[in-house]
Amino acid sequence: MKPGPLLRLRGMIRKEWLQVVRDPSSIAIAFFLPLLLLLIFGYGVSLDATNIRMGLVIEQPDTASLSFAGGFEQSAYFAPVRLASIQEAEAALRASAIDGIVWLRHDFGADSLSAQSPPIGVLVNGVDANTARLIEGYVQGIWFGWLEQQAERAGRPLRSPVQLEQRIWFNPQVRSTDFLVPGILAVIMTLIGALLTALVIAREWERGTMESLLVTRISVNEILLGKLIPYFILGMGGLLLSLVMAHVLFHVPLRGSLWLLFAVSALFLWVALGMGFFISTVFRSQFVAALVAMISTFLPAFILSGFIFDIRSMPAFIQGVTYLIAARYYVAILQTLFLVGNVWSVILPNAAALTAMGLFFHGLVYRKTRKRLE
Amino acid sequence: MGPRLLALIVKEFLALFRDRKSRLAVIVPPILQLLIFGYAATFDLEHATLAIYNEDSGAFSRDLIGRFERSPAFEVVGYLRSEEEIKPLIDRKGALLVLRVGEQCSANVAQGESCAVQALIDGRNSNTAMLALNYVRSIITDFNEERIEQTTGTSLPARLAIRAWFNPNLESRWFIVPGIVALLAMIVTLVVTALSVAREREAGTFDQLLVTPLRPWEILIGKAMPGLIVGVGEASLIVAAAVYWFRVPLVGDLLTLYPALIIYVLSIIGIGLMISSFSATLQQALLGSFLFIVPAVTLSGFSTPIANMPDFMQALTYLDPMRYFLTIVRRVFLEGAGSEYFWNDLWPMSLIAVATLSLATWLFRHRMY
Amino acid sequence: MEHSTAVTDIPPQGEPQSPPVLVLDGVVKTFTVEKKRIVALDDVSCTVRPGMVTGLIGPDGAGKTTLMRLCAGLLAPDQGTLRALGLDAVAEPLAVQARIGYMPQRFGLYEDLSVRENLDLYADLQGVAATARPERYRQLLAMAGLEGFQGRLAGRLSGGMKQKLGLVCTLVRPPRLLLLDEPTVGVDPVSRRELWQIVYHLVEAEGMSVLLSTAYLDEAERCAEVVLIHGGRILGHDRPQAFSRQVDGRTWLVRAPALAKRALQRALSREPAVLDALILGTAVRVVSRDRRPPALSTLPAATEAEVAPVAPRFEDYFVATLKDETANGNNNHIALGTVNSRTNGGDVITVDNLVRRFGDFFAVDHVSFRVRPGEIFGLLGANGAGKTTTFRMLCGLLPITSGACTVAGMNLRTAAAAARARIGYMAQKFSLYGNLTVLQNLRFFSSAYGLRGARRRDQIDWALATFDLEPYAATESQDLPLGFKQRLALAVALMHEPEVLFLDEPTSGVDPLARREFWAQINSLADQGVTVLVTTHFMEEAEYCDRLVIMADGRVLAEGTPEEMKERHGGAQGREATMEDAFIGLLEAHQLTGATA
Incomplete structure (x- = not known):
């Protein structure tokens, strides 16, 4: 038995752990920020549109127009407001008091009876394109419902030639939480893995402790491993905390295997730690390392990983860039594991990509870190 | 403006831009972010x-x-x-x-x-x-x-004539790119102001500054100016990029946008100065900025509508200056709204600016040493 | 480089030889900094013998640290070979590191770990068996006097204790060869003496070989052998006495009771045959160019002066050799534009029962003293004695807990900002804007001090000319050589012609030659009526002061002139007491009363 390496490793790990426990800023990054992110994204973020303030201008209230307007009043999406004139409505739209206008002219009722097919003026504020598109869809739905109702009333029920039956798999209620919370895990793991480690190695250089470490009989492997293990544990702790919150607070289903989730997260954490190590090996100042880590790992994990913005909708060259972002692979696996299950055809290729990236970063770090000061 | 204050402002700029690293830190990330956000942040469905x-x-x-x-x-x-x-x-x-x-x-x-x-x-x-x-x-x-x-063979009893105002083809880029003006103006201003005092503290130059006859308010203005000018400058750059590169129509009047922009940047400067009076080291200042930026961006409505958030979070958004400026910049860009239309956003933002700046001044006086 | 000295490049022969612990042969090391190639070590060959302390002595930037790092296997040489304990340090750095102990200049103590935790870490890293630890810890902590502090965070130890802990961590597993890179820098005399005692103990009791670098020239005499290094080359390697012998018969002590010590020193340094003139007590110590006693032609006529030969020191050799080399023609005299006669009358600085508390810790504990106009007043003390805290309160940089202090009749913290125009301030470490050029710094600070128009231009020109900064006007101040950084800092502090000058540890980290030049400049300012308050932990610098206080644990232990201090507290040494003796004497008496109280 050779106790030397184990002893050295134990020493490093214990030291690193004490430093984590005593440094409020690493606690802030490892626990406070994940908590904040989970709460914000778990509760605060949804892209659906509800309570749409719709201005209704009905110039001639009669059965036809009132029944049409009734569709809005019964809808869960809309909070309709009756306005007296189109001028007033347009002013309100301009002042952002309402999100859209439905305008039924004075001849609407008469024309619809005489089958003149009068236009229903719909104006939406297009500034928020996403919301505007949702509004358009909802208005169409109300309109079609009204058409069917009118046809029924006229005694010749309207059969729409195509009847759409929609099935949203994996998330039938279309809860944003169910896809955002797994995604935010990737951001949290990046934060702990890359940002924190980028800081801690640079800190050793800045405070001059690296020189004292290097001159002991410790090897490069032992230094790296001694840093890797505590932050790995910290990262897995962050994961556990997030998982508990996802389950207890946000009721996100986990359809795949918990063990597989842990395994894949461990793999990603290993990659993220590699990126953190790499950044701090190249930049030996905490300040620069933190900036670089933020720009090259944290922001991409947010924007380019497919966590909020769907990668498939991005222009081709940005899609190309996303292949370089480790979080992209992890997000893909996470969303599948949580909402679908153990789909090997998704997990295997993404895990392979993660492994390749991990090997690349750790290999580079190993090559670049020598027991020399240069 | 006295020559003393002018010299201080000149010095702040030199300190910020002579150093290659800090020059890069101020210029490169925003451009990268502009490109990434501009292209990647889209809710349109294509292919x-x-x-x-x-x-x-x-x-x-x-x-x-x-x-x-x-x-x-x-x-x-x-x-x-x-x-x-x-x-x-x-x-x-x-x-x-x-x-x-x-x-x-x-x-x-x-x-x-x-x-x-x-x-x-x-x-x-x-x-x-x-x-x-x-x-x-x-x-x-x-x-x-x-x-x-x-x-x-008969026509329907009514048909829909849908028009979208301000963004007829409903391109989400038109929505996101003006938002980047607000986002990056905040990040750049905050980082520049929050770090400038911490940097001086760490280098020991802050003491040297304090023993000169410069008054605290002069130092405060000296520290605020780079943030103001860099923030407004970078915002202008992004406005230009939005118009000429991303082809987002600028319907409104820049003259109505700029007063709002300046108030917005001032409110961020107040926050930056507060962070900087609390932090003794660069790292603390950086972390402090980070801890502010993440929730501020998420709660601003930059990527997801505020109306969908739970009530307690909606209440929080009223404290976020970015929430107000984001609305203003989007409306000026696409709606061409004049200031009479966004008065409701302007006054709370001004209130925040006054509050953060006064608080920063107070903290600065009491924690300067 | 040709040298006329007889000091040998080969180690002195004599005692029976055991194999050397370090052999350097033709070592060349260069660095590339911002595309400029800097030669740190230029063809260095040297052998370090076992079982003794070898001193590596040279000014800052001489290449001491590079040499240490090469020996520890942390750098690889460009050319040449390096063997430590018979092992090739280039090919087998790990094997070397397993056998040697190395304490870097800034020893990497983890400040957020306790003394015990730091020890545990290094014991783990050095593979000390768990069973051997209690005994080894006990031994080491007793040696360093740290037994009572095991649970304290390293960051909360005093400077001297940190250094001792660093040394203890290096020794946790006894190495055969110990490399110490400037272990005594910034350490108070008491801790310095204790560090040396530990080193001697290691050599004598444990048979360790020690290579120790230092910029303190008085430490040369404590080494068995000295390697003198300058500009990346070895100028000599011998016993310290052999070096001093080179200037035998060229060192004198000049007394002129009628003349103030500063005036005497200035007069003597103008003498062409005088290489170096240094204030020592009331006399001036002189190194002449040859063995003739110095002529006194520059002294005012009819001044009675007495010249007596004194024993040479290592420092004399160092100054004599290097002053020859650097052939300086610097202007040591600073002429302020207007003669400062504004502060005649009462005391310029008054400090009454000044207290500063951080939590329940008294950093400054009822300190009182007064400074008269035109005086150089020193605050002497170890790191953590409360000097800098007192200093910062005087400058208005730190609120006062209780008591009062005034500068030129005002409290700078509450007085109008314009009052600060009457003081000049030079901080402990270089604290001008590093990424601004010399000229930009001067422009900014002159404006900040309210100079404008023609006067501002004149003062900037004056600063550039007086401090020889013209060639560097467009250089970023962070790239200046250390000595020039200091000149720039002084220029900034003086441009507005202050009445009072505050200097906080102005010479720490500056080599002996630059320090002499700096003090010559300060002396000339004092002669023009500027009041100077200076903090320092260099005991010999206290000699420049007219009066001083010695501080420890936030209290004033003694106040008086340097002579009074030495007389009262120097103790019986059988030789003329030095400032260091006085300091140690005072501190020991203080610790005794502290222990009995």
């Missing part, structure tokens, strides 16, 4: 992958499927032959959605019945799923409308 499983062989279903094949929102990636193929395809993300047309489709339609069409959508990204569903619905609605008119 969504669609697979078709048509069990029918009639003309009607072919006609319907043709609509999907021609739509720019979808890209048909395959035609399935059996039901068993559907699940694995969606599971492995081979297609975002599968359109399944029932066996008796054309026959049913010929008999005046309905043709059943199923849209099976991958809900892993619920937002994308909703978008895709909306596109499917609107294609089918249009199709239905035409068919009814054709077969019954």
